[in-house]
Amino acid sequence: MNEMTDVTADPTDHHLIDQFKAGSMEAMEKIVGRYEDRIFTFGLKMCGHLQDAEDIAQETFLNAFRYLKDFREETKLKNWLFMIAARACIRKRRKKKCEPDHEISLDSFVQEDGSAGRYEIPDWSDDPSDNVIRAELKRIIDAAIQTLPQKYKLVFNLRDMEGFSTKETAEILGISAQAVKTRLHRARLFLREEISKRYKEGRSR
Amino acid sequence: MKEECRRDFERISEYLDGELSEDLCRQIEDHLRRCPQCRECVDSLRKSIELCKKAVYEEMGRDARERLRAALRDCFASDRS
Numbered sequence: 001m002n003e004m005t006d007v008t009a010d011p012t013d014h015h016l017i018d019q020f021k022a023g024s025m026e027a028m029e030k031i032v033g034r035y036e037d038r039i040f041t042f043g044l045k046m047c048g049h050l051q052d053a054e055d056i057a058q059e060t061f062l063n064a065f066r067y068l069k070d071f072r073e074e075t076k077l078k079n080w081l082f083m084i085a086a087r088a089c090i091r092k093r094r095k096k097k098c099e100p101d102h103e104i105s106l107d108s109f110v111q112e113d114g115s116a117g118r119y120e121i122p123d124w125s126d127d128p129s130d131n132v133i134r135a136e137l138k139r140i141i142d143a144a145i146q147t148l149p150q151k152y153k154l155v156f157n158l159r160d161m162e163g164f165s166t167k168e169t170a171e172i173l174g175i176s177a178q179a180v181k182t183r184l185h186r187a188r189l190f191l192r193e194e195i196s197k198r199y200k201e202g203r204s205r
Numbered sequence: 206m207k208e209e210c211r212r213d214f215e216r217i218s219e220y221l222d223g224e225l226s227e228d229l230c231r232q233i234e235d236h237l238r239r240c241p242q243c244r245e246c247v248d249s250l251r252k253s254i255e256l257c258k259k260a261v262y263e264e265m266g267r268d269a270r271e272r273l274r275a276a277l278r279d280c281f282a283s284d285r286s
Binding site: 037040058 | 207255265276
């Protein structure tokens with residue numbers, strides 16, 4: 001059975017892909033315009049550096065348009081772009097010869113008294129006059145995300161930041177749905193602890 | 206950690222994402238009503254997820270956008286002229 005049978009192509013993407021295949025550069029730029037901020041955001045959340053995020057976006061679109069003529073729309077264009085972007089992030093990290101990923105164990109979140117701990121999580125203000133507070137919170141959150149090991153960060157960014165479903169995330173990363181659920185839960189527990197810790201440190205300064 | 210607390214601790218995310226069966230959700234909710242510690246654990250996790258989602262969006266700078274388009278034009282325009 002084809003697991004991709006429930007995929008419905010976005011009509012705008014479908015039209016633009018057809019135009020690109022027929023030679024339209026304008027269609028290419030329109031596709032870029034639809035997805036560049038999302039891919040750039042993903043690259044930035046994955047790598048933590050503006051230049052790396054720009055490289056990821058360039059590599060993603062260059063590869064996408066190189067192979068778009070063979071793209072059969074068995075998966076959504078957006079999901080396919082994120083599949084290419086995720087691979088670009090993995091390659092970039094490999095080139096930097098970083099330390100191997102460490103595993104996050106559930107037991108590490110159980111406190112000495114056997115409880116799940118207490119965490120102080122700040123509120124996000126939607127009031128535009130709270131710009132300074134929001135900038136500080138965003139800095140705390142972004143720094144916390146950067147401390148996640150890569151395989152957890154990939155899942156967290158796709159699921160919670162980009163809003164892909166468990167099934168879509170599993171397809172994008174080529175892992176099982178169960179692995180997505182396990183990694184997401186551990187990533188969230190890890191971030192809750194990091195955000196709470198960094199927020200408390202910031203307030204005591 | 207009590208067995209019941211541990212069992213639910215492992216599946217809070219699936220609970221918050223609505224990925225559990227009705228029976229399992231009911232079982233967790235029964236436990237949460239009785240256990241303030243786990244209730245607090247679920248609430249702070251929910252709050253932390255929501256906070257991260259609020260801080261997601263980044264925008265590519267104008268120069269970076271232009272460099273991306275220039276790289277794509279260099280690569281593909283010659284194939285199409």
